Amino acid sequence: MMSPISPIGKEIKRRLAQAGWTQRTLARIMGRPEQAISEIVHGKRRVTVRTASELESVLGASAMFWLKMDARYRIDTKGGR
16 A cells, blocks of 8 residues: 655645745745745645746755656545645
């Protein structure tokens, strides 16, 4: 039995904590509204190629890592409704 896939927000929060940043800081660095970052963190907004590229630049890990993590979570949760 495979272990459940974690939502992307869990990984973002982990990396923010390591950097000593808040979601507000991440939003400012990425030039995004805080609401958009919050929705990504809480699984309410899908990760786009643009967002994945920005996460790669800001938090590390490849854009593909972020895209795959989000896609796996949504598939695991039956489409991420």
